[in-house]
Amino acid sequence: MHYEGSMIRPPSEANSILLQATVGCSHRKCTFCGAYRGQRFKIKKDEIIFKDIDFASKYCRNQNRLFICDGDALIMPQRRLVPILEAIGKKLPWVERVGVYANTKSIRMKTEEELKELRKLGLKIAYMGLETGDDVTLKKINKGADSQRMVGMGRKIRGAGIKLSITVLLGLAGAERSEIHARETGRVLSAIDPEYVGALSLMLVPGTPLHKDYEEGRFDLISPEQMLVELGTMIATSHLTNGLFHANHASNYVPIRARLPRDREKTLELITRALKGKVALKPEYMRAL
Structure with missing residues (x-):
């Protein structure tokens, strides 16, 4: 398989065939993100992509899922993405199942009919980084969309029959807007009602604008306990039809996997016990991105 740059895939795609169709991310402006820095976004040549599909047909017969990398593959023109899915x-x-990263820009560029076409060709799940539902924080981190657009595009891709996995980031708003960040995130998640939510805990990456803000005193990194309070508030205010809310990423202090609304009270009780010191938090040296 032909790979370029620093590839990233969701944790749930760890055992998937990784087919790199694009390199980097077309946005590359989020202040907290250290991925793809210094890497220009590009779509790889068809001959390379189809050669990799041929390789996978011979050597990846034990993997029944495929993830199209990299950070923004859905932004590919329909005329190029359709033949790739057909070949797969x-x-x-x-x-x-074929999965892909998506953002509001790439979803907005597709018509509902185009998204439904991709679904028929096997694209069954998209991963979208919401990070926060707080408009003030979304603007500060240069996410490129406000909460209204996040809701609209989340609903749009779900309406096409493509499952949606949304990522949120604990600690992203700092201490001043911590509670607002948590509650507004719950509001937006409720409005989108995704199948999956993945909560990560902020880890500052050297070289990023947010890390510089931290070093120069413009950003306060909240404590592990405060991040757990945020997580509890998000879960308490996220009203999902039957969504899986998990916080079992390597960055999190307490692993959580909850089906909402069924497991809400049990999960909030676990968080309360952790805040009281009755559940051990993951030590810093064991956390990772």
Whole structure:
């Protein structure tokens, strides 16, 4: 397989075939993100992509999921993305699910009919970074969209039958807007009602604008306990139909996997016990991005 740069994939795609169709991210402006820095976004040549599909057809027969990398593959023009999905379906018929990263820009560029076409061709899940539902924080981190657009685009891709996994980031708003960040995130998650929510805990990456703000005293990194309070507030205010809310990423202090609304009270009780010191928090040296 042909790979370029620093590839990233969701934790749930750890055992998937990784097909790199684009390099980097077309946005690259989020202040907290250290991925793809100094890397220009580009779409790889068709001959490379289809050669990798041929390789996977011979050597990846035990993997029934495929993830199209990199950070913004959905932004590919429909005329290029459709043949890729068709080739996957033809040459890798055992693949049951194709996934991709998506953002509000790439979703907005697709019509509802185009998204439904991609769904029919096997694109069954998209991963979108919400990070926060707080408009003030969204603007500060240069996310490129406000909460209204996040809701609209989240609903749009779900309406096409593509499952949606949303990432939120604990601690992103600092101490001053911590509670607002948590409550507004719960509001937006409720409005989108995704199938999956993944909560990560902020880890400052050297070289990023947010890390510089921290070093120069313009950003306060909240404590692990405060991050757990945020997580509890998000879970308490997220009203999902039957969504899986998990915080079992390597960056989190307490691993959580809850089906909402069924597991809400049990999960909030676990967080309360952790805040009282009855559940051990993951030590800093064991945390990772």
